[in-house]
Amino acid sequence: MNFLIIGADAAGMSAASRAKRSMPEMAVTVLEMTHDVSYSACGMPYNIAAPEKAIEDLVVREADVFRKKQGINLLTGHRVDAIFPKEKTVSGTTHKGEKFEFSYDKLLIATGGSPIVPDLPGFDLPGVLGLKSLDHGRKIKAFIDEHNVKKAVIIGMGYIGLEMCEALRSRSIEVAMVKPNPRFLPWMTQELSEKVQKEVKANGGKLHLGHAVQKIKPANTGLSVVCEDLSLDADMVIVAIGITPNSECAVNAGLEISIRNSISVDRGLKTSDESIYAAGDCADAYHVVTGEKTFIPLALRANRAGWAVADNICGKPTELEGVVGTSVFKVFNLQIARTGLTSKESLKYGFDPAEVVIKTRSRAHAHPGSTPIQVHLIGDKKSGRLLGAQMVGKEGVAHRINAVAVALHNRMTVERFSQTDLAYAPPFSPVWDPLLTAANQLLKRM
């Protein structure tokens, strides 16, 4: 068996390692376009915040460990340009410009995603930088140092933009953020979104909502981000308006394509071609709550999908249940978490949503150090099912959301969820956990 993998980050290397562990005799080759393998991409904002740290600290396992200890034929600097499903080959170019061709019995496309770059003037100027690969992080750190960056503009206010805002502020860099949508976190219920917005402002992030960027142009010694009625000067511009799947090769090979150009895969991670799998940020996934396809590029599912591909190839048939859309991020002193559907998504998928927002405390009555926790909970009036949750608070948010995630995997009703036996001790929670208080309130609206 000849197992070929395109891409050497989370999904690709998870698959390679697991396949080699299961079947040591299998020939496993990984073709990686860059020179970086197996790193914690999500850790980049925190590494960028720390000038004394090398970006390479984020490397989880060195390329040579995969090569020498695990026997994986890992080739960096190998960019795949085309996949030929009929011939079961791929062709490409090395960083030295040499052409190569590899054949496969089974192929895994784990090409990840790239920062979306709008087709507008000036987004190719030096100092206009995205953040997805380790090399992006490396470039941002180098640019800050070499150009003594004092002022940055971040285009986009998603979680990467917000994490970068915190990172740059911690280095005393002035940060202005800009985006066309007048709503701050549009997927989040208004009350909670405002709380996060305040936190960003309180920490010196300047927010320009409702401004569509028209172009970026050189200005003075730096750059100017130009909107219709606003110009923002900066030494550096971070473009963080989302991730697009790296699916070009898959498209050209005629594989079935799904939401936002991601590669369509079944529950076993197989594409429309019998011998080709796709996993990670380049592929779609099933959403457990809706039962429909979704595109949520996050690290856990990439790792998990990589494992599942390996298992399927090694004769252990595996199907993934799918994602429920759980995510968490930190913005200065706030933890922001969500899982499941928003109310807008609930409507879109034919549910009849009831929702509630509650504000309670992170610790028991009279316990010192308590801070506010806000919970938004959504249920379906027709079936009684719990559909989703959002939470904001200074403590007790990041892991608490997991209880709802597990409930969603089990299609629990709000009523049954309200009866769950959650942990209580004064330093950690009110007697009625914030989630239970929210569920009890939501029940009245179902």
Place this chain on the structure above:
Amino acid sequence: MNFLIIGADAAGMSAASRAKRSMPEMAVTVLEMTHDVSYSACGMPYNIAAPEKAIEDLVVREADVFRKKQGINLLTGHRVDAIFPKEKTVSGTTHKGEKFEFSYDKLLIATGGSPIVPDLPGFDLPGVLGLKSLDHGRKIKAFIDEHNVKKAVIIGMGYIGLEMCEALRSRSIEVAMVKPNPRFLPWMTQELSEKVQKEVKANGGKLHLGHAVQKIKPANTGLSVVCEDLSLDADMVIVAIGITPNSECAVNAGLEISIRNSISVDRGLKTSDESIYAAGDCADAYHVVTGEKTFIPLALRANRAGWAVADNICGKPTELEGVVGTSVFKVFNLQIARTGLTSKESLKYGFDPAEVVIKTRSRAHAHPGSTPIQVHLIGDKKSGRLLGAQMVGKEGVAHRINAVAVALHNRMTVERFSQTDLAYAPPFSPVWDPLLTAANQLLKRM
């Protein structure tokens, strides 16, 4: 309808308030033996730690709020001595020595529990104190002040004993703990138990395991706790060897009695008498994992049971699913949590347990401030079901356990649990949440 309640803490007042809200015309009378109502008993160790705070800070709602705003006939200083199910009356004595009698249509016994006091010499000496009611807390605080306590012995090493150890150490009081069992936290797997034991020692708690107390006697200016081969001097002795249900009246009234003398109730909280309910620390409960009766005196289920009794009495039939045995407590800088069954319990209830202990980190690879998290996970080899979890760590334990609790309510298999979409961001977790890593490892042993 004449609704009579014995006991004015969590279960009793939850039932009284909810019944009055549902049916304002209902006559609701609460008879409370002490003068304290509706307080956060679990907060007492933390209040005792703070000499500047009044114990009354723990009162959640004043008696007069229940009386005047909610119209509940709340009578403190009323000790019920006997229940007469045939006559549907109760009789008792006020703190002034006056006899009283009340009749009822529906009765709720919410008498709570009391600290177990062994039948040994000297446990009635001044300065030998238990901790359950607010008055216990009041007495401990007063005793510390009046006798300028510098040295304490705690008999028992359960969570109340450990919380009291932390409380007293924070007031620079020397603490020695003693108990007959040579194992520190006997319900906890060895590795995790040792971690907690180290934490107590590192914070100055002296542990004397394997010593059965024979008596307490006056010594010098204080007390001496005497074991066969050990004597411990102290200014104050805290007895924290467990809680026993206050079920004497129920026993005498001929009601069916259950585990550890708790009052047997069905899923609707009804006792063996059609008109009598019981809720809170005096009553038993169903364990969701085993389907059998259990006695776990904790605050959430007391509040929840109180509500359910009110709903049942007010014509909204309600059955409780039961508990899964979730609990959490803090010991100095450690969070300790559990849910579900221990391996010993798993065997007792006919499961075929497989178990795993993993040690991982609280934050992502390369993220600063990460601390160890240890997870013990148990599954049933026969059915594949997840049975229980225990966790110890400095952060990310208290709320993380809830994901397992929800899984237990849904009788999830370890395999399905391992597929859940849990939250990840570098400041809060490794990519594979510690629970998922444990589940993945446990799967190999199933």
